[in-house]
Structure formats: structure tokens, C-alpha cells
Amino acid sequence: MTEGTTAGQVAVRVQGLWKRFGEQVAVAGVDLELPAGRFVGLVGPNGAGKTTTLSMVTGLLRPDHGSVEVVGHDVWRDPAQVKARIGVLPEGLRLFERLSGRELLAYTGRLRGLPGAEVDKRATQLLDVLDLAGAQHKLVVDYSTGMRKKIALASALLHNPEVLFLDEPFEGVDPVSAQTIRGVLERYTASGATVVFSSHVMELVESLCDWVAVMAAGRIRAHGTLAEVRGTERSLQQAFLELVGANGRDTGSDLDWLGGGAR
Amino acid sequence: MSTVTAAESVTPVVVRLKLSLLRNGLRQSAGRRAAYVASIVFVLLFAALQLIGLIALRGNAHAASVTVLLTAVLALGWAVMPLFFPGGDETLDPTRLVMLPLHPRPLVRALLVASLVGIGPLFTLCMFAGSVIAMAHGMAAYVTGVVAIVLALLVCVALARAVAAANIRLLSSRRGRDLAVLSGLVIAVGAQLVNFGAQKLGSSGLSTLDPAAEVLRWVPPASAIGAVDSVNEGSYATGVAQLALSAGALAGLLALWQRSLTRLMTSPDGSTLQAAEPTRDTAGRSSGLSRLLPAGRTGTVMERSLRYVWRDPKTKAAWVTYLAIGLIVPVFNALQGTGSIYLACFAAGMLGVLMYNQFGQDTSAFWMVALTISSTRDAYVELRGRALALLLITLPYATFVTVLTTAMLGDWPALPEALGLSFALLGAMLATGAWSSARYPYSIPQEGYKNAAPGQAGIAWISIFGGMLAAALLCAPVIALTIWLHVSAGGEDWTWLLLPLGTAYGAGLTLLGLRLSAPRTAARLPEILAAVSKG
Numbered sequence: 001m002t003e004g005t006t007a008g009q010v011a012v013r014v015q016g017l018w019k020r021f022g023e024q025v026a027v028a029g030v031d032l033e034l035p036a037g038r039f040v041g042l043v044g045p046n047g048a049g050k051t052t053t054l055s056m057v058t059g060l061l062r063p064d065h066g067s068v069e070v071v072g073h074d075v076w077r078d079p080a081q082v083k084a085r086i087g088v089l090p091e092g093l094r095l096f097e098r099l100s101g102r103e104l105l106a107y108t109g110r111l112r113g114l115p116g117a118e119v120d121k122r123a124t125q126l127l128d129v130l131d132l133a134g135a136q137h138k139l140v141v142d143y144s145t146g147m148r149k150k151i152a153l154a155s156a157l158l159h160n161p162e163v164l165f166l167d168e169p170f171e172g173v174d175p176v177s178a179q180t181i182r183g184v185l186e187r188y189t190a191s192g193a194t195v196v197f198s199s200h201v202m203e204l205v206e207s208l209c210d211w212v213a214v215m216a217a218g219r220i221r222a223h224g225t226l227a228e229v230r231g232t233e234r235s236l237q238q239a240f241l242e243l244v245g246a247n248g249r250d251t252g253s254d255l256d257w258l259g260g261g262a263r
Numbered sequence: 264m265s266t267v268t269a270a271e272s273v274t275p276v277v278v279r280l281k282l283s284l285l286r287n288g289l290r291q292s293a294g295r296r297a298a299y300v301a302s303i304v305f306v307l308l309f310a311a312l313q314l315i316g317l318i319a320l321r322g323n324a325h326a327a328s329v330t331v332l333l334t335a336v337l338a339l340g341w342a343v344m345p346l347f348f349p350g351g352d353e354t355l356d357p358t359r360l361v362m363l364p365l366h367p368r369p370l371v372r373a374l375l376v377a378s379l380v381g382i383g384p385l386f387t388l389c390m391f392a393g394s395v396i397a398m399a400h401g402m403a404a405y406v407t408g409v410v411a412i413v414l415a416l417l418v419c420v421a422l423a424r425a426v427a428a429a430n431i432r433l434l435s436s437r438r439g440r441d442l443a444v445l446s447g448l449v450i451a452v453g454a455q456l457v458n459f460g461a462q463k464l465g466s467s468g469l470s471t472l473d474p475a476a477e478v479l480r481w482v483p484p485a486s487a488i489g490a491v492d493s494v495n496e497g498s499y500a501t502g503v504a505q506l507a508l509s510a511g512a513l514a515g516l517l518a519l520w521q522r523s524l525t526r527l528m529t530s531p532d533g534s535t536l537q538a539a540e541p542t543r544d545t546a547g548r549s550s551g552l553s554r555l556l557p558a559g560r561t562g563t564v565m566e567r568s569l570r571y572v573w574r575d576p577k578t579k580a581a582w583v584t585y586l587a588i589g590l591i592v593p594v595f596n597a598l599q600g601t602g603s604i605y606l607a608c609f610a611a612g613m614l615g616v617l618m619y620n621q622f623g624q625d626t627s628a629f630w631m632v633a634l635t636i637s638s639t640r641d642a643y644v645e646l647r648g649r650a651l652a653l654l655l656i657t658l659p660y661a662t663f664v665t666v667l668t669t670a671m672l673g674d675w676p677a678l679p680e681a682l683g684l685s686f687a688l689l690g691a692m693l694a695t696g697a698w699s700s701a702r703y704p705y706s707i708p709q710e711g712y713k714n715a716a717p718g719q720a721g722i723a724w725i726s727i728f729g730g731m732l733a734a735a736l737l738c739a740p741v742i743a744l745t746i747w748l749h750v751s752a753g754g755e756d757w758t759w760l761l762l763p764l765g766t767a768y769g770a771g772l773t774l775l776g777l778r779l780s781a782p783r784t785a786a787r788l789p790e791i792l793a794a795v796s797k798g
Binding site for chain 2: 059061083086139
């Protein structure tokens with residue numbers, strides 16, 4: 001761990017972020033500072049605004065209000081600095097699926113401006129590590145969900161970004177692929193890089209992340225280290241239900257039987 | 264015995280099922296009901312007109328040729344239709360009946376009878392009835408006619424069902440869906456050919472049909488209608504043989520249909536098979552193409568664009584359609600003697616349309632591009648790479664079409680100016696295409712035949728037609744110069760100048776268009792991504 005160099009630094013700084021789609025407010029004023037060198041989890045139920053937030057943070061969606069800084073550079077005013085430093089695995093967007101896995105990596109790496117030989121070397125290693133070497137000449141359109149996530153992760157890692165944004169990287173992924181992805185991500189953060197990933201699976205976030213931001217209905221409900229957010233609750237799941245239930249009915253105990261986190 | 268009772272009970276059930284599905288479908292919305300009624304009225308009117316036309320043919324020496332050809336064309340339509348509307352008939356989708364304990368034979372019988380309910384069979388019935396009325400003379404011929412109508416109609420319906428059943432697996436796999444998208448251009452090119460054929464027919468009369476009919480009267484189901492003519496002429500043996508041929512075809516089709524139905528209902532679906540299939544995709548083997556392309560972003564973008572021309576069904580369909588139309592229009596017009604060397608510019612104009620909506624062709628995968636564009640320069644190189652990939656094919660192709668048209672017209676002195684005009688137009692189309700790609704992006708749905716997502720068709724039309732108009736206006740100086748050289752005395756000697764001038768003008772326009780589009784692209788990345796992610 002390179003705690004000494006990255007501790008206390010801010011990887012992502014979000015201020016007053018708003019996004020409205022017609023009548024519906026997807027993100028309602030998010031202020032957030034994500035620490036560098038951590039495995040950061042953005043958790044929340046479906047429709048909480050996680051994907052919208054991540055899209056705005058990575059420059060894929062223009063916010064109505066607010067500013068986003070990634071490693072000290074403004075996403076909208078200084079895109080060159082930001083885009084070179086981030087890797088993104090979005091949710092719900094296609095890849096260039098009529099390329100084979102290897103071609104997709106070659107394409108992405110070269111678009112990123114890396115030298116061809118270096119791209120090919122890194123692609124080979126990533127394909128090996130992610131267990132895709134056997135399918136590297138198959139078109140991505142014929143890949144399974146797990147394989148798609150892995151090839152998308154590979155293209156997000158290819159240029160060795162400082163901050164990696166992953167939107168639901170484990171959604172629909174089989175356990176074997178999930179374990180592979182996990183291994184790669186753990187190795188990546190161990191070297192001091194930052195991973196920001198969204199999920200609605202609390203146990204996953206709990207087991208992977210050391211820093212968590214809880215999102216619901218377009219707002220950040222809590223953030224901090226895992227221990228801080230969990231507080232006195234036994235699990236993140238319970239803490240989360242408490243947080244979300246705060247403005248609803250008496251949900252703390254009612255929702256207990258819904259989540260699987262406690263047992 | 265049990266199969267007979269099953270058939271007796273299944274057939275009316277399936278027919279009733281079809282009728283109630285039809286009724287319920289219409290009950291859902293007034294718009295749908297109106298559309299259905301309108302289409303019935305239209306089809307009946309059309310059928311009535313055709314019927315009158317056929318009856319008017321009665322006594323014409325070539326009546327038999329027309330009816331035999333008509334039958335063959337109708338049968339072709341029936342064969343092709345299921346490929347275009349695979350989900351068109353719910354009751355006949357056998358995968359919905361998989362869980363029912365039905366034997367194939369009664370099922371086939373029931374589905375066949377149910378297939379006869381609808382506008383399509385009614386229309387076909389009218390056509391066949393008209394054909395028989397147009398030809399038959401005497402009792403024997405009419406009796407043959409009634410048998411022929413029933414046989415031909417059954418063959419048509421069975422053909423459609425057999426083709427659909429045989430292709431359900433194909434249509435539900437990825438490759439099949441790719442193919443279905445491609446088949447749209449069969450219609451596009453086919454329409455051109457039919458148009459050409461109709462013009463030819465108009466100029467030289469019905470007798471041109473005779474040789475084709477001579478062959479087709481032995482091909483089922485046209486042979487059944489042909490039998491009426493044979494009986495007319497007293498050759499009863501020929502008539503019976505022709506009817507037998509159609510009956511045999513019907514039996515064969517039913518057997519084929521039954522076999523694919525059985526296979527369909529007793530084996531896993533296509534997706535499972537495909538996943539189990541060993542990978543033998545050759546994709547990714549280095550084609551050597553990359554070594555010929557320039558290094559850096561330009562070559563990378565070009566390589567991806569060119570790969571997509573071949574591998575992406577939507578892109579491929581667009582390319583093949585535009586390549587075909589760009590060739591057919593000038594060449595066929597030249598063939599018919601109505602050609603003009605300037606029609607060769609059509610190829611350049613058509614292919615230039617492919618520059619439009621570049622980012623829509625990426626679908627939501629555009630995010631991968633958007634994440635690597637961080638300056639106007641990046642956007643410029645991206646657009647330039649795409650334009651270069653396009654030019655790599657269109658430039659030689661436009662040249663080829665122009666030279667071919669010139670050769671057919673024998674108007675060699677006009678070649679330089681035609682080439683110059685073509686290149687100027689191509690340049691203008693690339694320029695306006697790049698600009699509208701940045702300004703008016705829209706989604707291209709990957710499934711089906713639509714080329715714009717719902718609600719975006721307006722943008723698509725405006726951008727393409729507005730762009731074509733703008734391109735024509737941009738070319739006005741070159742066009743004006745051409746006209747001026749032709750009307751001024753001694754100007755004809757200088758028309759060769761149009762080749763270098765037109766080429767330079769086109770290149771200049773393209774560069775200018777790319778320069779103007781790049782900042783718009785770079786500034787509107789999120790908006791473009793949102794616009795192209797709807798499909």
C-alpha cells in the first residue's frame with residue numbers, strides 16, 4: 001500500500017451535482033469527496049441515481065448544475081487531463097461488439113494514444129489474467145455477460161488509469177468471473193490506485209470496499225469508512241436500511257426480513 | 264384413430280384461437296383497428312382492380328403467360344414474407360405451442376387451416392380466381408381451375424410456413440438476426456429490378472413474358488395455374504401432370520414443415536446450441552489491413568470503420584444498398600438509352616450519405632470514442648479517419664461507376680467533367696455528413712429494419728435531405744462552371760479542367776466540413792451520446 005503518498009488526498013470531488021430528466025430529479029444535489037487510493041463503494045437501491053452520478057463524474061453526461069473534479073482537474077473544463085487519468089466501465093452502454101475481444105482492446109488502447117506494441121503486450125496479459133485468452137478471437141457480440149464485463153474491464157484498465165469507475169461491475173456475472181474481476185481489482189488498488197464502483201449488493205460492497213457512500217433518491221445519505229457508515233449496526237445492509245428508512249415509515253425492523261445481509 | 268380425432272378437435276380450436284387473437288389485437292387500440300380496416304379496404308380494392316385487369320385479359324393470347332408469372336411472383340412473396348415478419352402471426356408461432364401435448368401431423372393440419380385465415384390468403388385467392396377466369400374456356404378447364412386454385416393457395420401457405428419453421432432457429436440466433444437485417448436490402452435491390460422489368464415490359468409488350476412463363480408453368484405452384492391452360496388446349500395429360508407436380512410440392516412442403524416443427528419442439532433452442540458450439544470464428548486474425556493504414560488514431564479509426572462495414576449487419580446493409588443503387592441507377596438508365604453521363608454522380612451522392620450520422624452507427628458504444636476525445640484536434644482526427652475509411656471505398660467505386668457509365672454511353676470526352684462533378688459532390692456530401700453527424704445525431708436500432716429510433720425519424724430525414732440539398736448548393740459553383748463551359752463558345756475544349764477543379768473543390772469542402780464539425784463534436788459529446796443511445 002502506498003498509503004503515505006495517497007492518504008488524505010482526494011481522488012474525486014463532487015460539488016452541488018444536479019440532474020433532472022423531465023419531471024424526475026435523478027440526482028438532487030450531491031456533494032462528495034472520495035479519498036484516493038481506496039476501494040470506494042457507491043451503494044444504493046435501483047433508481048437511487050448511482051449510474052447518473054457516475055455518468056456525470058466521468059464526463060459521459062452533462063450535469064444541470066455542479067462541478068466535478070477528478071485528481072484535481074475539472075471534468076468539463078479540463079477534459080484532456082481527466083480522460084487520460086480515468087478508466088470507465090459503464091452500465092447499459094454497448095461496446096464495439098463486432099470487434100473480437102483482442103481487436104476491441106487494440107482499438108481502445110490505440111485510441112488512447114498508447115504505442116501499438118505496448119497495447120498488444122498489455123492486451124495479451126489482460127486477456128490471460130481475465131481468463132479471456134481462449135475467446136480473444138470471438139466477436140464480443142457472442143460473449144456472455146461475464147465475459148463482456150471482463151473485456152470492458154480490460155479496456156478500462158489498458159491505459160493504467162489513476163481512478164477506475166465501475167458501474168455495477170458484478171451485475172449478472174457468474175461467480176467464477178466475479179472472483180477473477182475481484183482479484184484484478186484488488187491487485188490494482190493495492191498499488192495505490194483508486195476504484196470507485198457502484199452496486200446494490202451490500203455484502204459485496206462490505207467485503208470489497210474500505211470506504212462507502214450510501215445513495216438514495218438522488219442524495220448521499222452517508223459516507224465515510226466502512227466502519228463509520230456501519231456504525232453500531234451489525235452489517236452494512238442493516239445500516240443502509242436504517243439510513244434509507246429514516247425518511248420513510250418504521251422500516252428498520254420491517255425491512256429486516258427483506259434483505260439477506262443479516263443472516 | 265386417435266390422431267384423427269385429435270386433428271378434428273385441434274383444427275377448429277387453432278382457427279378460433281387465431282380469430283380471437285386477431286379480435287383482441289384489434290380491441291387494444293383504435294389506431295390499430297383503423298389501420299387494419301384501412302389495410303383490408305386497400306387490399307380488397309387492389310385485389311378488385313387486379314381481378315378486373317385479369318378478367319379484361321380474357322381472350323388475350325398471352326393471358327396464360329401473365330397468370331403463370333403472377334402465380335410464381337405471389338409464391339415468391341409468400342416464401343420471402345416470413346423472413347421479414349417472423350413475429351407476424353402469434354397462433355402460428357410453434358414455440359408457443361411447445362408445452363402442449365400435440366402430435367406434429369394434426370398440428371400441421373390445424374396450423375395450415377388457420378394460415379388460410381387472413382388478408383394475405385384472401386388476396387391470393389382473388390388473384391388465383393382471376394387468373395382462372397382469365398384463361399379457362401369450357402367446363403373441364405373450370406373444374407381444373409377450381410382444383411388449381413385450392414392447390415396453389417395451399418402450396419403458397421405451406422411454403423410460407425415451411426420457410427418460417429425452417430428458419431426460426433436461424434432467425435433466433437445472432438447470425439440469423441444479422442441475416443434478417445440484411446434481407447431488407449433484397450427488397451431495395453429487388454424493387455429496382457422489378458421497376459426495370461416493368462419498364463422493359465411497357466416498351467416491348469406482353470410477349471416478352473412468354474419464355475419465362477414457358478419454364479414457370481412447370482414450377483409449382485404456377486404449374487397448377489398452368490394446368491388450366493393445358494386443359495384449354497386439350498392436352499389433358501399435361502394438365503394432370505402439372506397439377507400432380509403442385510400436389511407433390513404441397514406434400515413435400517408439408518413433410519418438410521412437419522419435420523422442422525418436430526425438430527424445433529424436441530430440441531434445445533438456438534442460443535443454447537450456439538453457446539455449445541466450438542469457436543471457429545476467424546474474426547481477429549490479422550488481415551494485414553492495419554499495416555497498410557496510417558499509424559495513430561487515424562489508422563485505428565479507419566480500421567474499425569472498415570471492419571464494421573463488413574461485420575455490422577446494419578452498416579453492411581446500408582453499404583450494399585447504397586453501392587447497388589449507386590450502380591443501378593446510372594447503368595440501367597444507360598442500358599435503356601435514357602442515360603446521361605451526369606447520372607454517374609448519383610453513385611458519389613448515394614455513397615456520401617454513408618457519412619451521415621457517423622456516431623449513430625456506433626450506437627451507445629460511442630461512449631468508448633467519447634472518452635478518448637478530449638480536444639477539438641481529437642474530434643477532427645476521429646472524423647477525418649471515418650471520412651478516409653469511407654473514401655477508401657467510395658473514391659474507387661465512384662470512379663468505376665463513372666467510367667462504366669461513360670463506356671456504355673460512349674461519351675469519352677465527357678469523362679473528365681463527370682469525374683470532377685462526382686468528386687465535388689462526394690466532397691460536399693462528406694462535409695455536410697460530418698457536420699450533421701455532430702449536429703443531428705440519432706439512434707439506429709440494431710434490431711429490425713428501422714433506421715431511426717422512434718421519435719427520431721424526423722431528425723434523420725431532415726439531416727439527410729437537408730444535407731443533400733446543402734451539398735447540392737455547395738456544388739453549385741462547379742455545376743455552374745460546367746454549364747458555362749458548355750454554353751460558351753469554345754468552352755467544350757476546356758471541360759477537362761473540371762476534373763482537377765472539381766477534385767480540388769471537393770477535397771477543400773471536405774477539409775472545411777471536418778474543421779467546422781470537429782469543435783461541435785468535441786463540445787457536444789454527452790449530447791451526442793444521449794442521442795445515439797436510444798436504440
